[in-house]
Amino acid sequence: MTTEPPAIDSTASAAAGLVRVRIRLDFGGDARIGPGKIELLEAIARDGSISAAGRSMGMSYRRAWTLVDALNRMFSEPAVTAAVGGAHGGGASLTPLGERLVADYRAIESESRALANRALAVVLDRLVRPDASDRPATEA
Amino acid sequence: MTTEPPAIDSTASAAAGLVRVRIRLDFGGDARIGPGKIELLEAIARDGSISAAGRSMGMSYRRAWTLVDALNRMFSEPAVTAAVGGAHGGGASLTPLGERLVADYRAIESESRALANRALAVVLDRLVRPDASDRPATEA
Numbered sequence: 001m002t003t004e005p006p007a008i009d010s011t012a013s014a015a016a017g018l019v020r021v022r023i024r025l026d027f028g029g030d031a032r033i034g035p036g037k038i039e040l041l042e043a044i045a046r047d048g049s050i051s052a053a054g055r056s057m058g059m060s061y062r063r064a065w066t067l068v069d070a071l072n073r074m075f076s077e078p079a080v081t082a083a084v085g086g087a088h089g090g091g092a093s094l095t096p097l098g099e100r101l102v103a104d105y106r107a108i109e110s111e112s113r114a115l116a117n118r119a120l121a122v123v124l125d126r127l128v129r130p131d132a133s134d135r136p137a138t139e140a
Numbered sequence: 141m142t143t144e145p146p147a148i149d150s151t152a153s154a155a156a157g158l159v160r161v162r163i164r165l166d167f168g169g170d171a172r173i174g175p176g177k178i179e180l181l182e183a184i185a186r187d188g189s190i191s192a193a194g195r196s197m198g199m200s201y202r203r204a205w206t207l208v209d210a211l212n213r214m215f216s217e218p219a220v221t222a223a224v225g226g227a228h229g230g231g232a233s234l235t236p237l238g239e240r241l242v243a244d245y246r247a248i249e250s251e252s253r254a255l256a257n258r259a260l261a262v263v264l265d266r267l268v269r270p271d272a273s274d275r276p277a278t279e280a
Contacts, residue, residue: 020166021248025159025256027267075266097266104259108161112252116165119244126215126237127167 018124021113025105031074037067038105041098044068044080050092071098158264161253165245171214177207178245181238184208184220190232211238 024034043053054064072078079098083091094102117124164174183193194204212218219238223231234242257264 018167020168021252022164022166023252023256024162024164025260026162027159027264028269031267074268075263076268077266097263101263104263108252108256108259111255112161112163112248115251116163116248119248120165123215123237123241123244124167126217127171128214128216129168 018127019113019116019120021109021116023105023109023112025108027074030070033071033074033101033105037071038102040064040067041071041079041094041102044092045094045099045102048091048093050080050082053092068092071101158267159253159256159260161249161256163245163249163252165248167214170210173211173214173241173245177211178242180204180207181211181219181234181242184232185234185239185242188231188233190220190222193232208232211241 022035024032026032039057040053040059043056044050047053047056050064050068051061054061057064068080068082072080075097077097078095079101080092081095162175164172166172179197180193180199183196184190187193187196190204190208191201194201197204208220208222212220215237217237218235219241220232221235
């Protein structure tokens, strides 16, 4: 079995449809949620800590904390609860609202991708593929 | 009749639904289309010139030209045709593909906004409104 070096973006795009769609929700004022905050929430749920989540995204603790603080001021309930204290901060987890934000965002993203792939049929047909080797060889 | 200074973003959001959705299409490789390129295409269609379109968006001619060039390399047909020459460049207009890109993008954006407003009912109910005066007074 020969293994080619994976072209991660192309493979993911091919698996999920021809277009990836990234969405940014703008609630007015400074209340905005995009892929960065959602990925951070997912990382906090996975790692159980704001600092570990930020580190996994190549982000300083200060930056991760600032994003969590913005999310927690955006709604009448917090999205993340964190135990205060310790040299590196306590554990953190998502509240039900935080979990719902992630689930709703990913559902909207997925539906938007499906409708984009339907709407863009003509455009996609004229796309210059940067890497023709991604196409199935059986088409020849 | 008293006229309050208009809060432009909030008014636009209220008119169109509670959430604005900005989308970015990622076709793989460097082929990406987001609100900036689409607004530039719309400005070119309106102003008939790349330089005037860029200027209306506070963008240098070089920056506007670079975005147009990227769009024109992305598909097997150009999105913008420009007459070459003159001190400030000739006139420019959208090709049928360019017009389709704008129309498809705005349709996807509009449908995504509609589904986001449906999906986010619980989240929106907990949103801290930055400017409570935007709410209709008749709710009291």
